[in-house]
Each structure stands twice: as structure tokens, then as C-alpha cells.
Amino acid sequence: MRRVIALAIAGALMLSGCVSGPPDASASVSASGNVDEITVGNADDGKSPTLDIPEGKVWDTAQTEVLWEGDGDQLVDGQPLLLDMYGISLADGSELINSYKGLARSFLLAPELLGQDLYDALLGARVGTRILHVSPAPADNPDGEPPIALVIDVLPTHAVGTAVDPLSDMPVVTTAADGTPSVTIGSNVQQPTDLQVVTLVQGAGEQVRTGSFVMVNFTMVSWDGEVLDSSWPEEVAPLEVEVGSGQSIQAIEDGLLDQTVGSQLLILAPASYAYPDKGPVVLVVDILDVFTPEDS
Missing domain, CATH: 3.10.50.40 (Chitinase A; domain 3)
Structure with a gap:
């Protein structure tokens, strides 16, 4: 996951956004968080999502929830991808990426670029799908990277009108x-x-x-x-x-x-x-x- 976030942030137009209900770093941590406990708001087409995160959770497993299914082409290994991405730190609620305030990001559907967990989440999905993806902090984490939550919209890579x-x-x-x-x-x-x-x-x-x-x-x-x-x-x-x-x-x-x-x-x-x-x-x-x- 470090790879995809680094690539996306480097190319994105990073503007500060509003995150409702960021996790409280001072809250006692006792239970593992589940992706279905995160509320995604602002479903308007093209608008930045919002994320409401429960407090006092440990985000230690990769999880994905399909928020809605697309009806476009099915994604296959190695193909070009166009993704709108909104991501926050699950440690402090800070915004890490918001391509909705800029242009979507281009990738190839490959685990070495996206990370295995996100690759698995997207493989077989259809264009037009929106997912909510939670990625834990890396096990080997010398840079202190936080766990993250990502809302991802899969966009077409060709004309669709x-x-x-x-x-x-x-x-x-x-x-x-x-x-x-x-x-x-x-x-x-x-x-x-x-x-x-x-x-x-x-x-x-x-x-x-x-x-x-x-x-x-x-x-x-x-x-x-x-x-x-x-x-x-x-x-x-x-x-x-x-x-x-x-x-x-x-x-x-x-x-x-x-x-x-x-x-x-x-x-x-x-x-x-x-x-x-x-x-x-x-x-x-x-x-x-x-x-x-x-x-x-």
C-alpha cells in the first residue's frame, strides 16, 4: 500500500479537506475495527467523500467493502486503471490524498504497484464500482506509516457516452x-x-x-x-x-x-x-x- 499512496500523493493536487469525526488519539484502544463501522458520506458524483471513523479501534487487518457495484467492464490483471481516491490516516484523521480536488490517478492493475490487498480488492470489480478499503500499517514500518482508509471510484479509461x-x-x-x-x-x-x-x-x-x-x-x-x-x-x-x-x-x-x-x-x-x-x-x-x- 505504501507504493500506491506514494505515487498518488506525488501526482495529486493536495488540498485540505473536511473529515468528520476523526479518531481520537487519546481514546483507549481495545477492539479491532471493522470496515462496516466506517460511514462514508457525500455520495454526489464527483464530490469529495467524507469519512466518519469510530473511536478507540485498532485497524490491524486489510478489509474492503463494496459501496456500490459498477456496470462497466470487468477489471483484469495488468490493465490500465483510472481511480479517484480519497484517503485519510486512521491514526489521526488527517487527509492523505484527495484526487476529487484534482484529476484522477492512473495506474496499472498490478500488485507491485497497488499492494497485494488493494490489487485483490480491485481485481474482477467493474468500472463504476466504489469501494471502501482499509489498509493496516505495514508490519515493517520504519517510517511510522499509519493505517489508512481509502474511498476509491473506478473510472472508465475510454469514452462511455x-x-x-x-x-x-x-x-x-x-x-x-x-x-x-x-x-x-x-x-x-x-x-x-x-x-x-x-x-x-x-x-x-x-x-x-x-x-x-x-x-x-x-x-x-x-x-x-x-x-x-x-x-x-x-x-x-x-x-x-x-x-x-x-x-x-x-x-x-x-x-x-x-x-x-x-x-x-x-x-x-x-x-x-x-x-x-x-x-x-x-x-x-x-x-x-x-x-x-x-x-x-
Whole structure:
């Protein structure tokens, strides 16, 4: 568990949050705590959970409670994961991670990255599931790490909205079972002279605005079909973009504006919107998560 928390905290936007009913360090400790004694509040989509922890408990065993079941794809060993995570110390109630006040965290479903207990808890779960996981302090604990409680939401790693009928004069996008797209540019498709954005899947999530931080999976191909860049290989994390910052190519920043989480976009961009030395490009972009600071 130390591994996943260290990775998540290093990448997360850490902002202080409210924890209701933190454990009282002065209370007498007599009984082992059970995960079903912890009350999870604030179930609104996208909002930070709250945790009400019983006092006077020893948290010495790994435990997991499924708070609700998802209906998405079933998780398998080694696959990419996208997790929203809220975690507190069970020693003093302090907040350790809150990705709900930032972007979700990307992992692979592997015990060496997540720890065996959390790996076991997530393996076989479905996308959309929320779990409450208790992890005891390590047996070998030179750094004095506390036991922790984690609320974890399993998010999709590809578009999950409503499919939109494709246009006949656009490149054809096909997707593998895991969401990996491939692009075929027919002879009837005209090279773009301006940015063109077509919605292939309409998501129902939060809208992207100027100043939003957005996490996407994407594939970029040249006009002759060569893959120039992609976030889809398992060893590559999704791309994080701050819209309006100018840190990413204009085709992506402009193409994301006003779109919604869960959507898949087909973007045709002249060279001036991407890479002048590569000619026009086609991008397929799946919007996975959005965080807009003014909304936090």
C-alpha cells in the first residue's frame, strides 16, 4: 500500500479537506475495527467523500467493502486503471490524498504497484464500482506509516457516452475491446484547412472550460495513416492538458473546449494547429476526467 499512496500523493493536487469525526488519539484502544463501522458520506458524483471513523479501534487487518457495484467492464490483471481516491490516516484523521480536488490517478492493475490487498480488492470489480478499503500499517514500518482508509471510484479509461452517427466524409474510427482506436482516412476525405471537431461519442459528464485540467487518451495519425503519437499502450499514462495554457498543441486545446467527460472526439487539424513539419493530422481523443479549479 505504501507504493500506491506514494505515487498518488506525488501526482495529486493536495488540498485540505473536511473529515468528520476523526479518531481520537487519546481514546483507549481495545477492539479491532471493522470496515462496516466506517460511514462514508457525500455520495454526489464527483464530490469529495467524507469519512466518519469510530473511536478507540485498532485497524490491524486489510478489509474492503463494496459501496456500490459498477456496470462497466470487468477489471483484469495488468490493465490500465483510472481511480479517484480519497484517503485519510486512521491514526489521526488527517487527509492523505484527495484526487476529487484534482484529476484522477492512473495506474496499472498490478500488485507491485497497488499492494497485494488493494490489487485483490480491485481485481474482477467493474468500472463504476466504489469501494471502501482499509489498509493496516505495514508490519515493517520504519517510517511510522499509519493505517489508512481509502474511498476509491473506478473510472472508465475510454469514452462511455452515446454513439453519434458518423459523417460519410470523415475518417473512419474503429475501436478495440479496450477502447484503443484505429483510423482509416479514405480518399473521399478532404485535407482540413481549418480545425474540424466531430463528436463520435457524446459523454454526459462535466464540461471542459478555459482553465480546466483535462485527462484524455488520444491517438494522432498523419494524413497517410502513420501513428505519430498515442497514449493507448499500457505503459503510457493518459495525457493531462490545461486548456488555455498553450502547453499542448492547439488542435487538442481548442478541440477539447466545451466538450464533456465521456466523449470521444475526432479532430482534423491542419499543420498549423499541430506540427508544421508533419502536415495535417487526425486525432481521436477520449475525455476521461476534468477538474476546473474555480469549481472546487
